[in-house]
Amino acid sequence: MIYTEQQGHGPDIVLIHGWGMHGGIWSEIAEHLAKTHRVTVVDLPGHGKSTMLPGGFDLQRLARAILDEVPQPAIWLGWSLGGMVATQAALLQPPAIRRLLLVASLPQFSQSDDWPEAMPRGTLASFANNLAKDYAITLKRFLALQVRGADNERDLLRLIQKQVASRPHADPEALRLGLEILRSANLRPQLSQLQCPVNIILGDRDMLVPVAAGHALHALLPQAICKIIPAAGHAPFLSHQNVFLSELDVLLDQ
Numbered sequence: 001m002i003y004t005e006q007q008g009h010g011p012d013i014v015l016i017h018g019w020g021m022h023g024g025i026w027s028e029i030a031e032h033l034a035k036t037h038r039v040t041v042v043d044l045p046g047h048g049k050s051t052m053l054p055g056g057f058d059l060q061r062l063a064r065a066i067l068d069e070v071p072q073p074a075i076w077l078g079w080s081l082g083g084m085v086a087t088q089a090a091l092l093q094p095p096a097i098r099r100l101l102l103v104a105s106l107p108q109f110s111q112s113d114d115w116p117e118a119m120p121r122g123t124l125a126s127f128a129n130n131l132a133k134d135y136a137i138t139l140k141r142f143l144a145l146q147v148r149g150a151d152n153e154r155d156l157l158r159l160i161q162k163q164v165a166s167r168p169h170a171d172p173e174a175l176r177l178g179l180e181i182l183r184s185a186n187l188r189p190q191l192s193q194l195q196c197p198v199n200i201i202l203g204d205r206d207m208l209v210p211v212a213a214g215h216a217l218h219a220l221l222p223q224a225i226c227k228i229i230p231a232a233g234h235a236p237f238l239s240h241q242n243v244f245l246s247e248l249d250v251l252l253d254q
């Protein structure tokens with residue numbers, strides 16, 4: 001069962017969280033957006049209040065599962081892994097997605113010879129190896145990496161840890177499969193098939209999605225609008241919420 005929460009009235013917008021999190025991470029963003037939109041917040045399978053999909057998932061199955069549970073057509077706002085899910089959904093079912101808003105997200109998270117700007121392959125492989133040994137410590141380290149570089153790093157880490165703890169822990173198998181998507185999925189060859197407008201919001205101190213990777217993504221999607229938030233890390237909607245919401249409002253007005 002995919003758990004969703006809905007509030008507000010108006011054009012539909014769907015919010016999708018990142019790896020190891022749940023939809024509660026969007027609480028203040030959803031409240032703001034609900035002034036002008038009908039907001040649907042999703043817990044990915046095996047995260048928060050959503051149960052695991054029988055037989056597990058890959059990126060396409062993940063995207064299809066969300067498409068089956070949310071209003072259409074809608075704007076999709078995806079953070080990190082959630083942005084990759086949103087991009088896959090837009091490729092699978094173009095009429096369902098009016099616009100993509102990608103926050104700290106890439107079509108390929110791991111480096112390759114022709115994509116050197118992304119994360120070193122060993123970083124995600126190390127998280128995957130450690131996950132089986134100690135779930136709690138691996139998640140804690142990943143959360144710390146998400147806030148590294150932000151001015152308010154310690155306060156932001158405490159905030160994320162508190163929000164993550166507000167719902168049931170993610171299923172270890174969902175975490176493993178999510179890391180596998182981040183490690184191996186590559187949507188770059190399909191980006192030219194996107195039929196909807198694309199907007200990108202990045203933090204210039206992001207340790208998981210370097211700004212250079214964002215620039216490389218913009219080169220693949222020259223029609224996309226890319227906004228960079230100074231002094232923000234991987235979670236700009238938490239660390240620089242007012243700036244993020246201002247940028248988001250401008251993008252949604254276009």
